[in-house]
Amino acid sequence: MTDATIRHNVDRERFEVLADGHVIGKAAYKTYDDDGSPQRIFYHTVINEEYGGQGLAGRLAEVALKETVSEGLGIVPVCPFIQKFLTKHPEYAANSTAPTLSHLEYLNAALAPAARS
Numbered sequence: 247m248t249d250a251t252i253r254h255n256v257d258r259e260r261f262e263v264l265a266d267g268h269v270i271g272k273a274a275y276k277t278y279d280d281d282g283s284p285q286r287i288f289y290h291t292v293i294n295e296e297y298g299g300q301g302l303a304g305r306l307a308e309v310a311l312k313e314t315v316s317e318g319l320g321i322v323p324v325c326p327f328i329q330k331f332l333t334k335h336p337e338y339a340a341n342s343t344a345p346t347l348s349h350l351e352y353l354n355a356a357l358a359p360a361a362r363s
Contacts (some may be wrong), residue, residue, distance in 0.1 A: 256300075276289065285322050286319050307331040310330075311338055
């Protein structure tokens with residue numbers, strides 16, 4: 247699919263894949279500030295099933311990670327897809343940090359209000 251576009255939806259803290267004006271995939275994150283070293287914790291990446299197998303998740307990850315690095319933010323891969331993507335793209339290694347207990351606690355606290363809704 248070549249007509250899909252990717253945008254950064256800052257208000258929803260996610261990068262989105264759009265086709266025909268509809269969101270068909272996303273890479274969700276939470277922003278974390280580790281004592282003046284801001285990072286994006288990527289925790290969920292998904293492409294709608296009917297659009298699978300077209301390389302959209304890889305394109306989404308590439309755009310999300312490039313923009314994250316260009317903004318001077320670190321990458322914290324909690325999402326299994328982003329973790330796997332990083333193993334195949336060592337150019338992001340200097341900007342990536344393995345998730346720590348602090349990251350996971352922050353993520354759990356940040357996502358808890360949404361889970362209650």
